[in-house]
Amino acid sequence: MNPNRKKDCILGNRDPGRRTDVSVESIVLRRVRLPLTVPYRLSYRTFESFEPIIAEVHGPDGRVGWGDGHISPGSSAETREGGWAICRDMASRIVGSQADDAIGDIAERIHMSKVAGSALITALEMLEEAPLLNVPEDIRLPLLAPVNGLEANEIEIEIEEKLAAGFRTFKVKVGKDVDADLARLAMIQKVVDDRAALRIDANRAYDQDQGCKFASSLDPTGVELFEQPCAAEDWDANAAVAETSNVALMLDEPICDLTDIEKAATIKGVGFCKLKLKRFGSLACLKQGLECVRNLGMDPVLGDGLGSEITNWMEASVAQTLIRNAGEFNGFLKASDRLFETPLRFEDGDLILPKGFVPRLDKQRLDRLTVEVAEFAAA
Numbered sequence: 001m002n003p004n005r006k007k008d009c010i011l012g013n014r015d016p017g018r019r020t021d022v023s024v025e026s027i028v029l030r031r032v033r034l035p036l037t038v039p040y041r042l043s044y045r046t047f048e049s050f051e052p053i054i055a056e057v058h059g060p061d062g063r064v065g066w067g068d069g070h071i072s073p074g075s076s077a078e079t080r081e082g083g084w085a086i087c088r089d090m091a092s093r094i095v096g097s098q099a100d101d102a103i104g105d106i107a108e109r110i111h112m113s114k115v116a117g118s119a120l121i122t123a124l125e126m127l128e129e130a131p132l133l134n135v136p137e138d139i140r141l142p143l144l145a146p147v148n149g150l151e152a153n154e155i156e157i158e159i160e161e162k163l164a165a166g167f168r169t170f171k172v173k174v175g176k177d178v179d180a181d182l183a184r185l186a187m188i189q190k191v192v193d194d195r196a197a198l199r200i201d202a203n204r205a206y207d208q209d210q211g212c213k214f215a216s217s218l219d220p221t222g223v224e225l226f227e228q229p230c231a232a233e234d235w236d237a238n239a240a241v242a243e244t245s246n247v248a249l250m251l252d253e254p255i256c257d258l259t260d261i262e263k264a265a266t267i268k269g270v271g272f273c274k275l276k277l278k279r280f281g282s283l284a285c286l287k288q289g290l291e292c293v294r295n296l297g298m299d300p301v302l303g304d305g306l307g308s309e310i311t312n313w314m315e316a317s318v319a320q321t322l323i324r325n326a327g328e329f330n331g332f333l334k335a336s337d338r339l340f341e342t343p344l345r346f347e348d349g350d351l352i353l354p355k356g357f358v359p360r361l362d363k364q365r366l367d368r369l370t371v372e373v374a375e376f377a378a379a
Helices: 003-012 080-094 099-112 114-127 152-164 178-192 208-217 235-244 258-264 283-295 309-319 363-369
Strands: 026-032 034-041 046-050 053-058 064-069 139-142 145-147 169-173 197-201 223-227 249-251 270-275 299-302 345-347 350-353 370-377
Touching: 003 099, 003 258, 003 283, 026 080, 026 363, 053 080, 053 114, 064 114, 064 309, 080 099, 080 114, 080 370, 099 114, 114 283, 145 152, 152 178, 169 178, 178 197, 178 208, 208 235, 223 270, 235 249, 235 270, 258 270, 258 283, 270 283, 283 299, 283 309, 299 309, 309 350, 363 370
Parallel strands: 145 169, 169 197, 197 223, 223 249, 249 270, 270 299
Antiparallel strands: 026 053, 026 370, 034 046, 053 064, 139 350, 345 350
């Protein structure tokens, strides 16, 4: 991440259609635990729950903005304790100021925790009625579904159920054992039988040799892309895998600003970049990033599969005209509790945003799911 590039993006991409007269009167920060309906297995961790930081920013006349960010232990150098401390410090600094000034203050410090900073900035953007959150007409956005099963019988049952639910893109997690991963992928391809596209995700778990072996050995039938084989910081290893891969590579964790996108575009075999709101700092920067990926000849994929309903709604709103593949803003489907009074609508494989949709959070449910609170009020 280039701290100056991110700061400049946030400060230089303020939407002219926003409200500029909104003050920050109080802030409530919450650490929330969202139990999952089934464990979510990644190469580096199995999640039983998601634990986002949720920011609630109050302005005049009852106005409120929401933002959140999920720090995934093991995904980056950020820690949940560190992100919580930085978020509290940022909130204490900006309460009582104008929302515009508050965003500028956070942009100066977002390098300390991009997830905490993004949670606050997006809440402030909602408070300012950011036009990127407008839904001018009904929209349907196809979503991806993970394949969690490990054995042939459970894989078959799971895939048939998800096909019946309308999903047409599946994510297959790999990264523990190359031969076992290839065998499981082959089982999944056999069951899917070209009825859906497959995204394969190693979550940075392979070293270069393992990544090259897997990528050069996989059957490309029905496979859309191979995601993040090696460590985020090891660009050379990922480039080596991209050169040998039977399918296009997608970079995920290294993609945090425009500099990263530009670097990815120079690597032969990289055809996709995945963007997440919690890494880009603001709605406007996320939009600019998606446009940049396509302008440089790649395809963007958007979404945080570990995000709550708040993040997923915001990502879907930005995605309205900017992506043309299955969204990964599907974390809300994994949680056993929903946060909105009117939950995000899912139907036949699609997330549906009705015209004019503006969410309201279910405060009683949110209180039940909250494990820690910090409150700040203007003097």
